[in-house]
Structures are given as C-alpha cells and as structure tokens.
Amino acid sequence: MDSSASTLILCPSLNRENGGVVFDTSLLEKQSNLPTQFLWPHEDLAYAAQDELKDPPVDLQGFFNGDQQAINVAAAQIRAACLNHGFFQVINHGVDSTIVCAAHKQIDEFFKLPLSRKLDIKRKPGALCGYSGAHADRFATKLPWKETFSFAYQHADGPGLDVVNYIKSVLGNDFEEAGCVYQKYCETMKDLSLAILELLGMSLGVDRMHYRKYFEDGRSIMRGNNYPPCKEAGLTLGTGPHSDPNSLTILHQDQVGGLQIFSDNKWQAIKPRPDAFVVNIGDTFMALSNGRYKSCLHRAVVNKERVRRSLVFFVNPKDDKIVRPPQDVMKREYPDFTWSDLREFTQNHYRADTTTLQNFVQWLSFTKPQP
Numbered sequence: 001m002d003s004s005a006s007t008l009i010l011c012p013s014l015n016r017e018n019g020g021v022v023f024d025t026s027l028l029e030k031q032s033n034l035p036t037q038f039l040w041p042h043e044d045l046a047y048a049a050q051d052e053l054k055d056p057p058v059d060l061q062g063f064f065n066g067d068q069q070a071i072n073v074a075a076a077q078i079r080a081a082c083l084n085h086g087f088f089q090v091i092n093h094g095v096d097s098t099i100v101c102a103a104h105k106q107i108d109e110f111f112k113l114p115l116s117r118k119l120d121i122k123r124k125p126g127a128l129c130g131y132s133g134a135h136a137d138r139f140a141t142k143l144p145w146k147e148t149f150s151f152a153y154q155h156a157d158g159p160g161l162d163v164v165n166y167i168k169s170v171l172g173n174d175f176e177e178a179g180c181v182y183q184k185y186c187e188t189m190k191d192l193s194l195a196i197l198e199l200l201g202m203s204l205g206v207d208r209m210h211y212r213k214y215f216e217d218g219r220s221i222m223r224g225n226n227y228p229p230c231k232e233a234g235l236t237l238g239t240g241p242h243s244d245p246n247s248l249t250i251l252h253q254d255q256v257g258g259l260q261i262f263s264d265n266k267w268q269a270i271k272p273r274p275d276a277f278v279v280n281i282g283d284t285f286m287a288l289s290n291g292r293y294k295s296c297l298h299r300a301v302v303n304k305e306r307v308r309r310s311l312v313f314f315v316n317p318k319d320d321k322i323v324r325p326p327q328d329v330m331k332r333e334y335p336d337f338t339w340s341d342l343r344e345f346t347q348n349h350y351r352a353d354t355t356t357l358q359n360f361v362q363w364l365s366f367t368k369p370q371p
C-alpha cells in the first residue's frame, strides 16, 4: 500500500477523484491528524511572526481631493514601502464599506454551498477561473489549507454584465444578486487599482498617467479565499510563502488575521483593519519598474478555531501587452514578456513561489529566445 492510500484510510475526508484529494472542510475540521499532503516543510513554517508590521497606512483622501502636498506624502510613503518590501495598506480609499460587506457576505455564502455543487464548477487544468479545493487536482504535496473561487474581470468593459453572466452561467439564475455584487466589487477594485497605479507612477518619477493607461484595458482576476480552522494549524499553511506573479494585488481580509509579510528579515503579521485594503507589488510590476520595486514575499497562516476569509483582486495587464519598464534604462533587469507568458508558466509549468520571476525568465529564454 502506498503512503497516500494509507492516508486515505486514516483520513476519511480525503477521497480520490481524478487522482487528487478532495478538500471536504466539514470532515477535515473534525479530524485530529493532519493528512500528510497538507504538511509543509520546517523551513516554510519556522519563524512564526512575533511582530506586527508597524508601517502607517497610506491615506488616499488627499489624492482624491487633489491636494498636491498630501499626494506627495502618499507617493513618498508608497515609494519607501515598495523599495523596502513591496507592501502597503490604503485608507480613505473612497470605497463604500457597503460593497465590501456585501462581497464578503456573498463569498461566505458561496463557500457554504455543498461540496458537490462547488466541485461542479471546478477550475479546469491550465485555467484560473472556478473553484479549487486545496489545489489538490494540481499538486500532490504542500497543499494549501484553503478553498478558492476565482473569476475574470475585463477592465475596459466598464459597467457591464460579464461577471454577472459568468456567475449565472456556472451557479444558476439564483446567483444573479451575487453576480451583481461581485461585478460592482470588481469595478470598484479596478478604479482603486488605477488610482494606486497613478501614485506608483508618481512615486517612480515617471509620467503620472503611464501605468494607469497601461492597465486601463487589463483583465484582472477576483478570488475569494476560505481558510477553515485546522486542529494542527502549526503544521500547515493557508498559502505558502510566495510573491504574486501578477502586477498588483488588492486584498481585503476579515477580522481573523493570518496574512504575514517577510520584511526586515522576519515574518510580520498584518493586523486586520476593516477600513483598509492591503496592496502587494507582484512580480509583473517588479519587472515594469525594472526591479526597483520589490515583489512582496508573503504567506497566510491558519488557526485552530476560526474560519478566515479574504477577497483578492489580482490586477493584470491585457494578455498580450509587452511588460517592459517605461524609460530607457541602462541595464534591463528582465527581458520583455507578456502576462499571458507568465500566466502560462504558473498554470502549466511552475507552482508560484518565492522565486517565480527568476525561474520564469530562465524558462522564457529557452521557449522564446529574444533576438
């Protein structure tokens, strides 16, 4: 009997389906032994965060009011944070708390659906949209203790119905209201991300509108993350150490806590703030800044008692746009690539981790050698 088969007998919640395990949270929560597939190595678990990140949040009020002095302060704060670790939080961002609460409520309802219903809309191999339980169809070890539900949002469409139609097509007409809430949330996140991209442009000393324009016709991904409680929370991770391959990530976490970033050589916890959005620089923006801004190294831990949820908006440029820094730079840190290349790499060839970008660059040099 192989070790996975013996795990199955010990852990009735793990059923084989198409070669993967099934993340049945109602059974897993009661289980005292952590299935081996969810164990993470010591080096990824070690150094529990002792500290909380103390950076003050960036206040966007002045940006929206056109107060130049406040804009300069915000740009300087962003610059310092992105040079140091690629992470900051924003407050007074203009997003109505009603839409944030409504989106959390809908995602909570989604994760409460029967497992069979969620599995009906499972992510297809190579695709980013749909439901995934611990990514168990894709990976065999170091499974993340989470479920995710993801869908795409086209920036250029403006107020439209693409998210509503997608949600209705996979979940049925009863989910029209959920679709409308997600659609509105995505529109709001797109507007917020474009405002942040303006500030990022200023902070890097390039044309204020440069990155804003570059992302105006982008195609982002919205995702809900569900981290059930885990009796052996210290042995697993909700999301392992990684930097996001996309450009920017805008995240709203509930009140439970679990997000940590690696800064000043240690893991530091990000205390939840309902009035703030978390912003991470991702690998693609790191390349767009010619390596000046750091792609943020982060992870999510789970806990023994409480379910945790987060809403994530992964900002991407249009698929075929060339990723390259705006100015003529003396020495390019990364070759030209497209988001479609990097997405393909993370979906078909490589599991995103702490060194995605450098491995991608190597892969690209073999698959698409540059002149």
Ligand SMILES: C=C1C[C@]23C[C@H]1CC[C@H]2[C@]1(C)CCC[C@@](C)(C(=O)O)[C@H]1[C@@H]3C(=O)O
Pocket: 128, 135, 144, 221, 239, 240, 242, 243, 244, 245, 246, 314, 343, 346, 347, 351, 352, 353
């Ligand atoms: C291009 C992507 C791959 C992931 C989803 C988007 C942006 C973030 C990536 C991810 C979250 C980084 C950590 C590992 C991952 C597998 C995950 O835990 O979800 C990544 C995503 C994915 O491939 O689903």
Ligand SMILES: O=C(O)CCC(=O)C(=O)O
Pocket: 225, 239, 244, 251, 253, 258, 259, 298, 299, 300, 309, 310, 312
């Ligand atoms: O849920 C969180 O706090 C982090 C999630 C994350 O890093 C991701 O989805 O990429």
Ligand SMILES: [Fe+2]
Pocket: 242, 243, 244, 249, 298
């Ligand atoms: Fe992430």
